[in-house]
Amino acid sequence: MASSSQNNFDLNAVPNVQPEIRHSSSLSQTDPFMTNASVMLDDAVTASVARGIISPQDEKLLADRTDVEAINDSMALSIQCASSVSNMARRLQVRGNEVQELRTQVLSLQRRNRGLQQENKELKKLVDLYANDMRKKYSELEMNTNRLQEQ
Template sequence: MVSSSQNNFDLNVVPNLQPELRYSSFLSQKGPLMTNGSVMLDDDIAASVAKGIITPLDEKLLANRTNDEVINESMALSIQCASSVSNMARRLQVRGNEVQRAKDSSFDFATKE
């Protein structure tokens, strides 16, 4: 079985589809976020999406901080988000392994009969 970490994905290969409006609330310098936009390939889109996760309360909390404090808070938020994504990926991998073992054991059981 090949794990997803062994797969190499070319982010430049995308299906040839007509772009659709994805989230009108995420506006970049290029306009609203479209389905053919990528946060991994376009810094403007990444900044727009990142800005979209800040709530009005966060804006109030960050308003009274110095630039250094805001940078530190942003780095902490980034680390927190990366940790959450990593934890979710681990849980999904464990669940995927459980499902695969269940499928394998049911296949073994079916072939023994």
């Protein structure tokens, strides 16, 4: 990997080459993979490399570097990957917290629902008792009214 090239690697430099686009078997058909794209210049390609795909353009870029430059570039890539993993872990933690909070809310609502169902049963019993009591009183009132009319 050692080379006599002493050029500094510019992470912002974009190669003046039209990208060759192909679909990799590990990517979905909606995610094209550019074979001459750089993992160090493109976040999408970085994500692809993180999934185990190596970009031929990166092989070419690293082949022209000295050992020290290649190590530094690899370290920069490792830091980017670690940062991406850390960001994903934070997002997953936040989502996990949201899920736990929603589960807690669901359990609370289920308990409340059971309490309301029990209260509804008790109220129904009271209404039924009241309705039965009113029927009895209505029947008595009707009988009394009929007696009074007969007298």
